Amino acid sequence: MRNSKQPIIGVSNSILKIKELISHVASTGLNILITGETGVGKDLIAHNLYASSPRADNNFIKVNCAALPETLLESELYGFEKGAFTGAHKNRLGKFKAADKGVLFLDEIGDMTLSLQSKMLHVLQTGEFSPLGSSQEFKTDVWVIAATNHQLEEKIINKEFREDLYYRLNIIKIDVPPLRERPEDIPPIFEYFFKKYSAKYSESKVEKPEKQIFEKLLKYPWPGNIRELQNCIKKQMVLNDWDKVINDLLNNPTIGTSIKNNFSVLPDNNFDTTSAFLSEFINFSKSSGSLIEDISLKKIKKQACDKIEKEVISYVLSKLAWNRSKASKILKISYKTLLYKINELDINPHI
Amino acid sequence: MIGTHRILIVDDSRDLLDTFNDFFNSMGYQVSVAPDGFEALKLLRNNSLNHFNLLITDLVMPQISGVGLITIIKKEFPDLKIIAMTGYGYEPGILATEAQADLVLYKPLDLFKMEKNIAKLLKINTKK
Ligand SMILES: Nc1ncnc2c1ncn2[C@@H]1O[C@H](COP(=O)(O)OP(=O)(O)O)[C@@H](O)[C@H]1O
Ligand SMILES: [Mg+2]
Numbered sequence: 203m204r205n206s207k208q209p210i211i212g213v214s215n216s217i218l219k220i221k222e223l224i225s226h227v228a229s230t231g232l233n234i235l236i237t238g239e240t241g242v243g244k245d246l247i248a249h250n251l252y253a254s255s256p257r258a259d260n261n262f263i264k265v266n267c268a269a270l271p272e273t274l275l276e277s278e279l280y281g282f283e284k285g286a287f288t289g290a291h292k293n294r295l296g297k298f299k300a301a302d303k304g305v306l307f308l309d310e311i312g313d314m315t316l317s318l319q320s321k322m323l324h325v326l327q328t329g330e331f332s333p334l335g336s337s338q339e340f341k342t343d344v345w346v347i348a349a350t351n352h353q354l355e356e357k358i359i360n361k362e363f364r365e366d367l368y369y370r371l372n373i374i375k376i377d378v379p380p381l382r383e384r385p386e387d388i389p390p391i392f393e394y395f396f397k398k399y400s401a402k403y404s405e406s407k408v409e410k411p412e413k414q415i416f417e418k419l420l421k422y423p424w425p426g427n428i429r430e431l432q433n434c435i436k437k438q439m440v441l442n443d444w445d446k447v448i449n450d451l452l453n454n455p456t457i458g459t460s461i462k463n464n465f466s467v468l469p470d471n472n473f474d475t476t477s478a479f480l481s482e483f484i485n486f487s488k489s490s491g492s493l494i495e496d497i498s499l500k501k502i503k504k505q506a507c508d509k510i511e512k513e514v515i516s517y518v519l520s521k522l523a524w525n526r527s528k529a530s531k532i533l534k535i536s537y538k539t540l541l542y543k544i545n546e547l548d549i550n551p552h553i
Numbered sequence: 554m555i556g557t558h559r560i561l562i563v564d565d566s567r568d569l570l571d572t573f574n575d576f577f578n579s580m581g582y583q584v585s586v587a588p589d590g591f592e593a594l595k596l597l598r599n600n601s602l603n604h605f606n607l608l609i610t611d612l613v614m615p616q617i618s619g620v621g622l623i624t625i626i627k628k629e630f631p632d633l634k635i636i637a638m639t640g641y642g643y644e645p646g647i648l649a650t651e652a653q654a655d656l657v658l659y660k661p662l663d664l665f666k667m668e669k670n671i672a673k674l675l676k677i678n679t680k681k
Contacts, residue, residue, distance in 0.1 A: 223591060223616055232621050369613075369644045373621040524568045527661055537640060551567060 260304030286335025312352030590617030
């Protein structure tokens with residue numbers, strides 16, 4: 203069945219709220235922007251929106267805007283007429299047409315080039331598009347759901363993303379937090395996939411993790427989020443050796459520096475002798491005698507700056523009873539930049 | 554007269570909500586507040602009998618934005634008057650106008666001026 207719904211598993215407030223939001227907005231057809239790191243469930247959420255909507259009987263068409271070079275993406279989206287360019291031997295329908303009366307899921311929208319962003323904006327404004335090489339405009343009735351793992355607000359400031367397009371996509375915003383910020387979702391998701399893969403993959407009985415191992419899974423930062431958790435369970439189905447599976451997790455090269463605290467329960471870490479100050483920014487957990495491979499000064503600079511900025515802004519805001527326009531004047535940044543930073547650095551009033 | 558008018562104010566800034574609440578209360582309106590578009594939508598849907606006369610909503614908010622809220626509301630509660638307000642420049646304002654907000658205001662706001670606009674919008678006779 204094309205519109206069969208995969209469940210969104212989770213007990214965290216953010217997941218419960220997302221599920222509730224889906225039920226309230228799925229019938230509206232309003233443009234939606236889903237943001238979050240890779241593997242957090244953006245595709246899954248887009249699909250659930252579609253499956254809960256009156257459009258579920260029509261197509262769900264996904265286009266990955268990062269996967270194709272500009273010209274290809276353009277013809278992929280809008281189609282082309284015979285003779286539009288060399289090689290265009292016959293007419294080709296684009297995804298906008300294919301998604302008619304259904305959903306067009308624009309994945310990785312943050313990677314779309316500015317000129318395609320302009321074209322997209324025009325289509326969203328007018329509800330019409332024309333295939334390459336055609337002068338005819340076609341009406342389109344698609345529900346646009348976009349997703350990105352980029353901070354579009356930052357891209358706007360850097361003039362890499364059109365602000366007007368951003369606001370037009372951002373009518374409903376679903377921000378999916380990384381798994382490490384909602385560890386309470388790990389047990390139910392683990393249960394779900396362990397059961398599912400046990401049935402699917404393995405003949406013999408696969409060990410569930412002991413309590414001590416499970417604690418490690420709970421503390422692991424999951425840079426690849428739910429997809430990584432899935433893969434880890436799949437691996438266990440094959441290896442049936444938790445120590446090995448956990449060890450492999452540790453060797454994941456993408457583990458960020460800021461999360462090193464979470465490693466304290468994992469084996470082979472030795473950052474005890476290092477000053478607490480440094481260990482805030484450097485991940486010593488991977489060092490095995492020979493010192494650390496990954497000390498990017500640029501990254502550390504950014505983290506340190508963010509930390510100071512956050513403290514200064516919080517301090518000023520708290521002194522001004524959160525009067526943000528006054529605060530922006532004192533800090534000598536624009537009101538808009540301040541709002542952006544409050545959001546970006548996750549600054550909250552202490553109540 | 555004013556006392557019978559119910560306003561729902563939506564903004565993701567707590568202090569702004571408090572300010573609005575105090576001000577419009579003191580002007581004699583019955584005020585309810587919501588911290589985001591999603592909560593506002595739920596409130597409106599649950600209070601459809603005891604209905605509101607005016608929605609004042611911020612535009613840029615997480616989850617359901619003001620523009621989203623206005624679009625949904627216009628369909629479900631066509632009689633509700635709507636004022637949109639934003640501190641993010643003109644872009645969201647344009648979208649709010651497209652979504653048929655009755656009035657779009659740009660922050661920072663002059664509350665007294667705003668109250669006059671509201672009275673006009675709700676056809677309240679302030680001379681009495
Ligand atoms: N809350 C969840 N419950 C169950 N499965 C999930 C959940 N979130 C993500 N997944 C699964 O994890 C994998 C990655 O999710 P996906 O939607 O592709 O992430 P993204 O698009 O954000 O990279 C998919 O197989 C998806 O089904
Ligand atoms: Mg995806």
